[in-house]
Amino acid sequence: MKEQKTISPPNSFKMIRAMAGIGIICGLLIVLTYEGTLPRIERLRAEALQEAIFKVIPSSTQMRPFSYQDNTFIPAKETDENIIYAGYDDLGELKGVAIVAAGQGYADIIRIIYGYSIDKQEVIGFYVLESKETPGLGDKIEKEQFFLDNFNALDVALTEDKNAIKNKVTTVKQGGKLNEWEIDGITGATISSRAIGDIIAKSTEQWVPIIYKNREVFKSFENE
Amino acid sequence: MSNQEIDKGSINTAPTSTDEFIKGLWKENPVFVQVLGMCPVLAVSNTAVNALAMGMATAFVLLMSNVLVSLLRNFIPKEVRIASYILIIATFVTITDYAIQAISVDLHKSLGAFISLIVVNCLILSRAEAFASKNTVSKSVMDALGMGLGFIIALFSLGAVREILGNGAFFGISLFPDGFQEWVIMILPAGGFFTLAAWLLVFNLIKQRRALS
Numbered sequence: 392m393k394e395q396k397t398i399s400p401p402n403s404f405k406m407i408r409a410m411a412g413i414g415i416i417c418g419l420l421i422v423l424t425y426e427g428t429l430p431r432i433e434r435l436r437a438e439a440l441q442e443a444i445f446k447v448i449p450s451s452t453q454m455r456p457f458s459y460q461d462n463t464f465i466p467a468k469e470t471d472e473n474i475i476y477a478g479y480d481d482l483g484e485l486k487g488v489a490i491v492a493a494g495q496g497y498a499d500i501i502r503i504i505y506g507y508s509i510d511k512q513e514v515i516g517f518y519v520l521e522s523k524e525t526p527g528l529g530d531k532i533e534k535e536q537f538f539l540d541n542f543n544a545l546d547v548a549l550t551e552d553k554n555a556i557k558n559k560v561t562t563v564k565q566g567g568k569l570n571e572w573e574i575d576g577i578t579g580a581t582i583s584s585r586a587i588g589d590i591i592a593k594s595t596e597q598w599v600p601i602i603y604k605n606r607e608v609f610k611s612f613e614n615e
Numbered sequence: 616m617s618n619q620e621i622d623k624g625s626i627n628t629a630p631t632s633t634d635e636f637i638k639g640l641w642k643e644n645p646v647f648v649q650v651l652g653m654c655p656v657l658a659v660s661n662t663a664v665n666a667l668a669m670g671m672a673t674a675f676v677l678l679m680s681n682v683l684v685s686l687l688r689n690f691i692p693k694e695v696r697i698a699s700y701i702l703i704i705a706t707f708v709t710i711t712d713y714a715i716q717a718i719s720v721d722l723h724k725s726l727g728a729f730i731s732l733i734v735v736n737c738l739i740l741s742r743a744e745a746f747a748s749k750n751t752v753s754k755s756v757m758d759a760l761g762m763g764l765g766f767i768i769a770l771f772s773l774g775a776v777r778e779i780l781g782n783g784a785f786f787g788i789s790l791f792p793d794g795f796q797e798w799v800i801m802i803l804p805a806g807g808f809f810t811l812a813a814w815l816l817v818f819n820l821i822k823q824r825r826a827l828s
Contacts, residue, residue: 402692402694405692406692406694406695409687409690409691409692409695409699410695410698410699410702412690413687413691413699413702413703414702416683416706417702417703417705417706420706420707420710421706421709421710424709424710424713424714425713428713428714428716428717431717432713432716432717435716435717435719435720436720439720521724523727525803526661526781526799526802526803527781527797527799527802527803528799
């Protein structure tokens with residue numbers, strides 16, 4: 392290989408030198424910028440998440456992450472998966488649990504966070520973390536006040552044996568909400584508002600029974 | 616066509632640095648005259664803030680890549696020049712991506728995938744190929760500044776119109792009384808085409824008037 396290169400066009404060394412040289416310069420620049428901006432980017436992301444958690448758990452001012460492992464919740468490390476966040480007020484009293492969920496929307500995956508109150512057995516807050524829904528139509532799920540009001544007290548009560556949710560969360564037509572577990576949809580954002588209903592339904596079915604079963608973990612943790 | 620004109624210009628006559636700067640603003644405006652880089656122009660000009668951020672990000676990449684390409688113009692053999700330019704441009708796009716994330720998570724969210732797409736913005740590659748690779752660093756800087764500013768102005772004039780009509784707001788501040796019915800179509804992709812067409816019309820009308828008088 393080496394011999395071939397020296398025989399073939401006389402400037403092949405120059406070409407390799409140029410590409411390699413530029414590669415090294417560019418690599419250095421990128422790594423330096425990455426290292427330089429990483430701490431700030433991570434801080435901003437953590438702040439944004441914390442802000443969202445306090446938004447979906449009304450009157451919470453402190454939070455602790457927990458991860459679900461071996462059928463119980465333990466204080467989470469950064470690398471863990473299946474993380475939920477318990478929110479407490481100034482006095483350290485449990486106000487609710489914030490859960491991140493995601494699902495297919497109209498344009499792309501929608502990522503949301505919602506608050507769940509163990510005492511009330513209700514969804515108590517909702518916030519869209521990430522969405523690429525159509526501006527002016529689908530993105531009403533983030534702005535329309537009557538839609539957001541759906542999530543101030545959305546019923547996700549458990550059945551008698553506490554293993555499943557009594558009434559699955561469903562999205563109905565705008566103005567058609569009759570029961571506490573129904574979400575009033577948005578005309579003009581039908582698919583997006585239904586997607587939110589499905590995401591919450593799926594996520595609550597997965598999380599609410601196990602959170603309820605382990606509810607003492609969140610309370611006792613503050614006492615220690 | 617416009618590239619050929621530029622080439623002739625830089626060989627036959629010797630334009631001053633100021634000329635290199637001014638041409639990007641009006642005579643060879645990247646959006647209104649050369650109609651380059653349409654992907655971000657149409658996609659991210661739905662609000663004034665997005666347009667301004669996108670314009671500045673592109674201008675920064677343009678400036679930095681022009682400087683580096685111009686510095687290395689005798690070092691890069693012509694056989695590998697396109698690969699080298701793309702490498703240089705991609706580097707500065709990555710840097711810009713991190714920088715925007717470090718400035719604001721929300722801004723990065725609203726610009727989305729379009730930051731990475733600056734790599735393939737033909738405006739930047741065409742300036743590297745047609746100008747920076749043949750001219751001194753100082754001239755390339757002036758060229759990049761002019762073209763960059765021209766791009767920002769064009770994006771901003773689209774973004775402003777679309778936000779005012781589509782959201783009834785300017786920089787997020789509501790302009791109209793509550794009764795105002797927003798033209799939702801203006802912030803959708805179709806609105807980008809309408810606005811661009813309207814601006815091109817205005818631009819060409821002015822140019823025509825000037826040529827006649």
